[in-house]
Amino acid sequence: MVTPEGEPVLRGTPYRADCPTRRILDRIGDRWTVLIVGALWDGPARFSELGRRIEGVSQKMLTQTLRGLERDGIVRRTVYPEVPVRVEYTLTEAGRTLREPLRALEEWSIAHLGDVSASQEAYDRGSASS
Amino acid sequence: MVTPEGEPVLRGTPYRADCPTRRILDRIGDRWTVLIVGALWDGPARFSELGRRIEGVSQKMLTQTLRGLERDGIVRRTVYPEVPVRVEYTLTEAGRTLREPLRALEEWSIAHLGDVSASQEAYDRGSASS
DNA sequence: CAGCATCCTACATGATACTG
DNA sequence: CAGTATCATGTAGGATGCTG
Numbered sequence: 001m002v003t004p005e006g007e008p009v010l011r012g013t014p015y016r017a018d019c020p021t022r023r024i025l026d027r028i029g030d031r032w033t034v035l036i037v038g039a040l041w042d043g044p045a046r047f048s049e050l051g052r053r054i055e056g057v058s059q060k061m062l063t064q065t066l067r068g069l070e071r072d073g074i075v076r077r078t079v080y081p082e083v084p085v086r087v088e089y090t091l092t093e094a095g096r097t098l099r100e101p102l103r104a105l106e107e108w109s110i111a112h113l114g115d116v117s118a119s120q121e122a123y124d125r126g127s128a129s130s
Numbered sequence: 131m132v133t134p135e136g137e138p139v140l141r142g143t144p145y146r147a148d149c150p151t152r153r154i155l156d157r158i159g160d161r162w163t164v165l166i167v168g169a170l171w172d173g174p175a176r177f178s179e180l181g182r183r184i185e186g187v188s189q190k191m192l193t194q195t196l197r198g199l200e201r202d203g204i205v206r207r208t209v210y211p212e213v214p215v216r217v218e219y220t221l222t223e224a225g226r227t228l229r230e231p232l233r234a235l236e237e238w239s240i241a242h243l244g245d246v247s248a249s250q251e252a253y254d255r256g257s258a259s260s
Numbered sequence: 261c262a263g264c265a266t267c268c269t270a271c272a273t274g275a276t277a278c279t280g
Numbered sequence: 281c282a283g284t285a286t287c288a289t290g291t292a293g294g295a296t297g298c299t300g
Contacts, residue, residue, distance in 0.1 A: 015165040015184045020239040022164070023234075023246075028235075029159025031293080034152070035145040047262050054145045058294055063263060073249030084261045085300085094245055101234040102151075106156075108148040108231045115224055116153075119203030161271085161273080178283050188274055193283065214281045264299080271292085279284075 028102070032057055032065040037091065037098060040075065044090040060127060073103065157202065158232070162187055167221065167223040167228060170205065174220040204228065 028034050032054070039045065039053045051062055066089060068074040074095040080086040158164050162184070169175065169183045181192055184219075196219060199205040204225040210216040 005215060014182075015169050017161060017165065017186055020160075020243045021236045022241040023243070024235060025159055029155055031147060034155060035147065039145050042185060052144075056147055059263075060295090061293065064293090071250050071253040072246045073253075079262095085263095087262060094242055094249075097242070098199040098238065101231070101238045104231040106151045108228065109154040110222055112227070113150045113153070116202045119224075120201050123201040123203075128189075189283075190285095191273065194273090209282095215283095217282060237279085262300095264297105265296100266285105266296085269293090270293085271290105273288105273290085275288080277284105277286080280282095 027068065027074075027100075030065065032061055033069065034102060036062075036065055036069065037074070037095060037102065040089060040091045040095070041099065044088050047087050047089070048087065069095070152213070156199065157204075158228075160195065162191055163199065164211070166192075166195055166199065167232065170219060170221045170225070171229065174218050177217050192247060194200060194215060199225070 014058060028037075035054045035057070036050065039050055045053065047066075049060070050066075051057060051059065054062070066077070070077050073092055076090045076092050078088045078090065081089065140256060158167075165184045165187070166180065169180055175183065177192070177196075180196075181189065184192070196205060196207070200207050203222055206220045206222050208218045208220065210218065
């Protein structure tokens with residue numbers, strides 16, 4: 001199928017930065033989302049437990065990322081009004097379905113990590129030859 | 131299997147920010163990589179053609195992202211010493227294999243975009259009730 | 261315990277001008 | 281055409297201190 005100008009229809013859909021995939025990538029592309037989803041995959045966890053499980057995360061980023069995930073319906077936040085208060089985070093059903101695409105990515109990463117590293121070294125060697 | 135301290139090995143592997151998946155996410159998580167891979171999926175393209183295909187990309191970011199992808203072995207850059215010079219970008223074999231995980235992500239995005247949006251609206255409504 | 265508020269810095273991205 | 285170089289800026293993220 002072709003437009004009146006003879007241009008394939010596909011060309012009429014330029015690659016836009018606001019596609020659905022981009023919205024998800026903005027989520028999982030940040031530094032902590034994937035780690036949190038991974039840490040919650042084993043089971044629910046409290047705030048401080050998450051902080052301990054995930055290496056290097058600051059309190060601020062943990063809070064901020066969890067809020068975003070809660071807002072997106074990926075994580076459920078449950079407050080137990082005990083003293084002191086206990087807050088538990090769980091993956092929602094939607095959150096659990098995220099595992100498949102993430103695993104596809106993980107497998108690709110593991111499978112190609114060697115190639116990528118080798119390519120980088122070769123590239124850097126080439127550029128360094130001054 | 132347990133460490134000398136009696137800690138399960140799995141717990142000895144806290145979620146780290148430097149896993150292979152994170153390295154790939156740092157690549158595809160940026161604003162342009164996925165768009166470029168998508169634009170090159172149809173076939174090779176020249177620099178300016180890519181700029182035209184991808185909405186909103188600046189010359190600088192196009193160059194920068196392409197260099198990174200070339201360094202990672204995802205994209206191949208070929209210079210034809212004509213006048214004026216012609217440069218063609220192609221997906222490498224490794225680049226083409228990236229399609230599967232990206233498509234898994236895309237499908238998840240499309241399948242859950244509605245849920246996510248609904249969850250966000252509900253979340254925002256709840257917070258707005260002052 | 262589980263945060264919120266504030267300040268501060270580094271870096272990612274963009275706009276603009278210039279070049280082989 | 282296909283970049284490079286420079287400058288400007290928004291924001292992600294970290295450090296710190298305080299609170300219900």
